[in-house]
Amino acid sequence: xxxxxxxxxxxxxxxxxxxxxxxxxxxxxxxxxxxxxxxxxxxxxxxxxxxxxxxxxxxxxxxxxxxxxxxxxxxxxxxxxxxxxxxxxxxxxxxxxxxxxxxxxxxxxxxxxxxxxxxxxxxxxxxxxxxxxxxxxxxxxxxxxxxxxxxxxxxxxxxxxxxxxxxxxxxxxxxxxxxxxxxxxxxxxxxxxxxxxxxxxxxxxxxxxxxxxxxxxxxxxxxxxxxxxxxxxxxxxxxxxxxxxxxxxxxxxxxxxxxxxxxxxxxxxxxxxxxxxxxxxxxxxxxxxxxxxxxxxxxxxxxxxxxxxxxxxxxxxxxxxxxxxxxxxxxxxxxxxxxxxxxxxxxxxxxxxxxxxxxxxxxxx
Amino acid sequence: xxxxxxxxxxxxxxxxxxxxxxxxxxxxxxxxxxxxxxxxxxxxxxxxxxxxxxxxxxxxxxxxxxxxxxxxxxxxxxxxxxxxxxxxxxxxxxxxxxxxxxxxxxxxxxxxxxxxxxxxxxxxxxxxxxxxxxxxxxxxxxxxxxxxxxxxxxxxxxxxxxxxxxxxxxxxxxxxxxxxxxxxxxxxxxxxxxxxxxxxxxxxxxxxxxxxxxxxxxxxxxxxxxxxxxxxxxxxxxxxxxxxxxxxxxxxxxxxxxxxxxxxxxxxxxxxxxxxxxxxxxxxxxxxxxxxxxxxxxxxxxxxxxxxxxxxxxxxxxxxxxxxxxxxxxxxxxxxxxxxxxxxxxxxxxxxxxxxxxxxxxxx
Numbered sequence: 220x221x222x223x224x225x226x227x228x229x230x231x232x233x234x235x236x237x238x239x240x241x242x243x244x245x246x247x248x249x250x251x252x253x254x255x256x257x258x259x260x261x262x263x264x265x266x267x268x269x270x271x272x273x274x275x276x277x278x279x280x281x282x283x284x285x286x287x288x289x290x291x292x293x294x295x296x297x298x299x300x301x302x303x304x305x306x307x308x309x310x311x312x313x314x315x316x317x318x319x320x321x322x323x324x325x326x327x328x329x330x331x332x333x334x335x336x337x338x339x340x341x342x343x344x345x346x347x348x349x350x351x352x353x354x355x356x357x358x359x360x361x362x363x364x365x366x367x368x369x370x371x372x373x374x375x376x377x378x379x380x381x382x383x384x385x386x387x388x389x390x391x392x393x394x395x396x397x398x399x400x401x402x403x404x405x406x407x408x409x410x411x412x413x414x415x416x417x418x419x420x421x422x423x424x425x426x427x428x429x430x431x432x433x434x435x436x437x438x439x440x441x442x443x444x445x446x447x448x449x450x451x452x453x454x455x456x457x458x459x460x461x462x463x464x465x466x467x468x469x470x471x472x473x474x475x476x477x478x479x480x481x482x483x484x485x486x487x488x489x490x491x492x493x494x495x496x497x498x499x500x501x502x503x504x505x506x507x508x509x510x511x512x513x514x515x516x517x518x519x520x521x522x523x524x525x526x527x528x529x530x531x532x533x534x535x536x537x538x539x540x541x542x543x544x545x546x547x548x549x550x551x552x553x554x555x556x557x558x559x560x561x562x563x564x565x566x567x568x569x570x571x572x573x574x575x576x577x578x579x580x581x582x583x584x
Numbered sequence: 585x586x587x588x589x590x591x592x593x594x595x596x597x598x599x600x601x602x603x604x605x606x607x608x609x610x611x612x613x614x615x616x617x618x619x620x621x622x623x624x625x626x627x628x629x630x631x632x633x634x635x636x637x638x639x640x641x642x643x644x645x646x647x648x649x650x651x652x653x654x655x656x657x658x659x660x661x662x663x664x665x666x667x668x669x670x671x672x673x674x675x676x677x678x679x680x681x682x683x684x685x686x687x688x689x690x691x692x693x694x695x696x697x698x699x700x701x702x703x704x705x706x707x708x709x710x711x712x713x714x715x716x717x718x719x720x721x722x723x724x725x726x727x728x729x730x731x732x733x734x735x736x737x738x739x740x741x742x743x744x745x746x747x748x749x750x751x752x753x754x755x756x757x758x759x760x761x762x763x764x765x766x767x768x769x770x771x772x773x774x775x776x777x778x779x780x781x782x783x784x785x786x787x788x789x790x791x792x793x794x795x796x797x798x799x800x801x802x803x804x805x806x807x808x809x810x811x812x813x814x815x816x817x818x819x820x821x822x823x824x825x826x827x828x829x830x831x832x833x834x835x836x837x838x839x840x841x842x843x844x845x846x847x848x849x850x851x852x853x854x855x856x857x858x859x860x861x862x863x864x865x866x867x868x869x870x871x872x873x874x875x876x877x878x879x880x881x882x883x884x885x886x887x888x889x890x891x892x893x894x895x896x897x898x899x900x901x902x903x904x905x906x907x908x909x910x911x912x913x914x915x916x917x918x919x920x921x922x923x924x925x926x927x928x929x930x931x932x933x934x935x936x937x938x939x940x941x942x943x944x945x946x947x948x
Contacts, residue, residue: 262748262750262751263718263719263748264718361621391620391621391775396820396821399885400883400885400894403883403885407914418748418749418750419749420749420887420888421885421886421887421888424885424886424887424888424909425885425886425887425892443911444886444888444909444911445886445909445911447888448888448889448908448909449909458750459750459888460888460889461888461889462749462753462887462888462889463753464750507889509889509907509908530782530784531781531784531802532778532781532782533778533781533802533805533806533861533863534861534863534864534905535863535907550907552907553863554870
């Protein structure tokens with residue numbers, strides 16, 4: 220078991236990288252603490268698979284070090300690193316029984332059969348595979364096979380970490396629930412460092428205590444699910460987390476705040492001061508659809524917007540509004556009255572974020 | 585064009601793949617087939633397309649029997665899960681290929697390809713090869729090829745499943761807009777209840793080769809005919825609590841008792857299963873008739889902007905679907921509130937006895 224440190228790590232698939240664009244992974248320093256449950260979340264092409272392959276040893280980074288418990292492992296093969304990996308598609312020996320599949324890594328280590336049996340039965344119990352131990356793996360369903368893949372990583376006592384690469388891709392939605400819960404329980408029982416790579420926000424935030432969101436070869440935020448939702452530190456996090464994502468509106472600085480068209484949004488004095496001293500080519504405000512206040516009649520100093528579209532998602536609705544030429548998404552609970560034609564909206568100051576060149580601008584703490 | 589399936593069945597190796605399916609689709613409609621893996625979605629679409637022949641029953645297009653007519657003689661397009669494109673042809677030629685087969689004039693081809701590509705936002709990439717595009721752009725290319733030839737019937741077999749969920753969100757929205765203006769019949773297969781809701785139109789729920797329920801999406805969702813329909817069209821799964829009604833009292837699992845509200849009074853005494861949607865349960869009371877339950881947290885699952893809270897008491901487990909991020913420790917004691925006017929009631933055979941009243945009015 221190990222903590223994993225990435226030091227000045229960067230990777231380019233080009234032999235002669237010139238600019239930042241040539242890097243699949245831009246220089247980063249990062250620590251995955253021993254025993255943590257982490258996710259690496261991002262869209263395809265963001266560099267998350269590159270990073271995972273560097274940690275497991277399948278890929279050698281063009282610069283920087285990978286350290287397990289303080290020791291550099293750059294030169295070590297994946298086997299020597301003792302990393303267990305669970306891939307998108309279950310990797311099982313079809314002709315072997317479930318028992319023999321789970322026993323395989325242990326027998327390779329030369330454990331005696333009594334120990335093998337004890338370990339295999341313990342893991343089968345946790346994964347609820349006990350009844351299937353005598354079955355041939357080829358007769359299992361996709362989710363059972365994937366549990367066997369996971370089980371093979373869990374039976375060994377000596378693994379440094381378990382890396383999951385989109386492990387629930389082939390599983391039906393109603394079974395994903397169960398496996399997600401199972402994974403979480405396993406992490407609580409076993410105190411192993413686990414890194415879960417996915418493009419799915421639900422899988423990431425369900426599994427992980429902390430999520431690294433990757434975009435353009437960089438980790439743009441490393442935070443808890445709540446932090447990613449409530450205080451995205453980068454516009455990409457605002458966009459990528461949440462369905463629909465954060466509303467992002469380009470604004471200009473104005474006396475006392477920022478604004479667009481005839482809409483003026485006041486800012487607290489300390490944030491105004493920070494803004495005045497921050498040169499930025501692009502300024503945006505961000506607010507989540509869940510946090511926009513909306514009514515069907517005028518209130519306080521609300522802005523008037525036009526209702527463009529109403530999407531009924533069963534137990535809530537997503538309204539698309541037009542506010543002075545800017546499209547906004549707003550989430551409305553099922554019991555709320557749906558405004559027709561016009562809606563009055565306001566942005567609570569607590570949930571209105573300001574971004575300078577895509578990075579969250581905060582008043583100095 | 586209208587499409588009708590009449591008592592269609594298909595059996596392969598003594599296994600029933602499709603059992604007695606009767607369905608009918610209106611011109612210009614968008615129709616979702618919702619079901620788990622192997623529920624029969626693909627089999628049903630293959631019968632609609634003419635890729636397979638039913639063993640029993642008839643397929644009618646515009647009232648005309650086309651049961652024996654092969655796919656080549658029908659005006660049908662299909663988009664698959666895997667992005668299928670011709671790797672050596674440019675995006676332009678990929679989209680143009682059905683038009684070339686139909687010997688459309690060069691000028692018409694140019695016009696139609698550009699129009700379709702613009703709609704799907706891939707016009708800038710027309711000269712590239714498919715493999716030089718992102719997954720989303722490759723799937724858009726496959727979709728453009730299906731759309732370009734003005735097919736009367738377009739079948740989508742889980743077309744977004746291999747894409748990032750953000751891309752899925754965007755393409756789903758585009759599909760709604762795209763089909764709002766067309767006159768063809770679109771049929772879209774998915775395993776995800778939330779995708780069916782987002783796409784709207786009609787929804788047909790399939791299970792083990794049989795049609796469980798079919799109708800306008802909102803109606804199927806709000807008035808599931810059976811426990812099975814409610815379970816299959818609910819993500820996270822609908823909560824089902826065994827209970828009984830006797831006199832003026834309802835009891836859950838023989839342990840939690842509450843006074844009957846006006847909605848439930850027409851139902852006779854007996855054993856029932858009570859369904860409550862995870863999104864209807866809350867952490868704060870919202871009505872006088874809310875049933876308050878003391879529970880402990882089993883697990884808080886957090887999606888980016890929502891929380892699925894699994895809780896239990898000594899008698900049953902329930903799931904809450906809450907907006908926002910809520911973090912709880914395992915075994916934390918909390919109180920939850922079930923609005924009793926939002927209960928679904930199913931009889932012992934699993935048939936719907938009553939759907940929540942407020943909704944009934946709205947759907948009708």
